Amino acid sequence: MKKGTVVIIGAGIAGLSTAYYLVNQGWNVQIIEQNTLDNNCSYGNAGMIVPSHFTPMASPGMISQGIRWMFDKKSPFYVRPSLNFNLMDWGFKFMRYANKNHVSAHVEPLRDLNVYSSQLYDSLSQDSAFNFELEQNGIMMLYKTKSVEYEEKELAKRAQELGLDVEIKTAEEMQALESGVKIDILGGILYKCDGKLNPMKLMKQLVSYLKSRGVIFHEQTKVKGYNILGNKIKEIVTDKGNYAGDEFVLCPGSYLMELTNKLHLKLPLMPGKGYSFMYTPPTHVKLEHAALLLEAKVAVTPMDGKIRFGGTMELGSPNNKIYKNRVEGIVNSIPKYLKNLSVDYPKQDIWYGYRPCPPDGLPYLGRTSKYDNVTIAAGGGMMGLSLGPAMGKSISDILSNRKIETNISVFSPDRFG
Template identity: 40%
Template sequence: MGKNCVIIGGGIIGLSSAYYLQKAGHQVTVIDQGSMDSGASYVNAGYLTPSHIIPLAAPGVMKQGIKWMFSSKSPLYIKPRINADFLKWTMAFNNSCSEKNVAKAIPAIRDINLLSRDLYSDIKATENFSFQLEKKGLLMLCQSEHMLEEEGHVLALATKEGLPAHLLSAAEVQQKMPDAKLNIKGAAFYECDQHTTPGEFMGELKTLLQQKGVTLLKQEQVVDFDFSGENIRVVKTASGKTIDADEVILATGAWAGSLNKKLKLNILMQAGKGYRINSETETGITLPSILCEAKVAVTPMNGFTRYAGTMEIAGINHDINKARVDAIAEAVPKYFPEVSISEQEKADAQCGLRPVTPDGLPYIGRTSKWKNLTIAAGHAMMGWSLGPATGLLVSEVINGKKPSLDLGVYNPDRKF
């Protein structure tokens, strides 16, 4: 018999969870405080990235982050502030920047990425979707021998994990993109990666869910709950709606703070803001590419090129930091000398908030606090890549099935 499943959060994680839950025969309601047409699920680089096996919390990252605090254009910016949740997160993040954390994370990140990548293909075929899904791999473009050497070390780890990848000379990269002038020393090339145009998939998925009877409540902020023993029984919104719940899925991402307190959860998470610039100018860039020194992603999407980057941990806000947009725009012609980004394209830049856990791994699974609460949040820069896999895992948890992956490493109650 189907359950009443209430999903809080209408981004890629929430909608993917709704997809698999409705397929399993449940009645699903998705509640989102926005209009379900903006945010990180729409402004990301569109990558499906098994190659990204190193978590954000890695040796040296905290030290580098402190140095970058003094630059408004740095790839990673952590704004210092007196806030208890932020300070707890910072201490836990610092503790997680270790070889031990990396060793734990690599197989977990690989496995969930590979599962999710293949699920995108399954969904496209099963539902006859038409969204862009291209299997062209990913280039890690390097301008210095030092960066090329660093990327070579990561590539060696990836190949050891069974991911097809190899180093390319500048001439070999140029052969792959003959119409784009390049200024690089070489690149790591990951054949395992794919890319999409996010807005296309999100649009098709929302339409399908509504056709299948899923209720999408937009512009509704969840403010409270009613409880019965160790279960959440009613979800309440600011407009006065009350939704009965047999199961609750918390997929609110960066906005989870106040709800965590209502639910008495001790979940450490901070919002990491990313930016994107879209350009319809012809560039000759035909392969997804990351500009390694600048930490900027370049994606040839359906009808335009997207430039995306930065991780700005500075609290909950959607303010556009012009210096960070400029940093993305200035990085591009350093690698692609014939490509420029206009002032209007920069003025049209958008941002999205990505939920970041201290160890760089998402929270997926039950908590010990409430018997019918499942957490699906904290995917940081891999939310888009991991959406379908997370949705499948959520449905397996609620259906009482053995999960496709070991959820121990994603345990929302884990200590840092």
């Protein structure tokens, strides 16, 4: 029995996950996507499932580190100079939240949402319709400096206190995990609680599954506004017609503010541009685990017989440019950690996308009190793929009046007023 019609804006991992759980609970689902189904941030990311990321991006030390990085165009973090009001407002809010109290108040909700999402990925992988290279074998955090060693060991101890499966290892112990790659590091942390998958396969399989269950996709369809009656949206107005529904879910990634401004909702967010590319290693080189090269902030993920490298966080107005120095920063960092990987600057197929980053480093998840039929699942930032299933399942539970498995109150879309 169909429960009604849900219109979802956005076909990234949050939107597709929401559709997956809703259609399996009996809802009629339509998805509006302003791009094509193979062109969003969920396809080109590092494919990491990260309960290890239990601290929000707005944390102590990020401001001073960010200021140092701003003067290096190849650095992991860069703010492109601009008089953009949204960027300045975002920056002031970020500074307000980058403190110990903010981090302490949110480590457990972030841990719980990530762990829950990891469990949902396990369940999804048991469905015969899916085979997206899920491996829950851990992620290696590799560091080369004493200062990062101290920070990471303290973080690992906190993770252990939070009940996560984490091991602090010497350089020799980390090397023992990877016989096919020569690692040059001071030491590392193995977050055994983490995992990885192939995001391209996952997204394509989700789309195929949803189409087989009757979900209707409206690609290359841009939202222009809303027809509202009282406290309810009645229709989404697009450049290809209007779409009516009983419930509306906003999962538009970095386009969130563009859509919520039209509803007079305050959900500050900046797009954080990141790059990735695929590398085919020599036959004698094989990487078993995903890894983060910590000082460089570069993600390394074995994927479909290749390796995906990704990184950088570039805040500023969106554009279609590939800045060579940003990609060079990734390429140049690789042999500093992985000695026998000779990676040249990629001549083609450099991917870029925009991570949706709220200024407090927390996702937006739940109903907004200003409308009776609007829920939001967006703003996962660098945890977007990791949090996708938990965000989608939470939204479907809200709409179906079921118990939500984790405490999502701190992620309220109303928290900025």
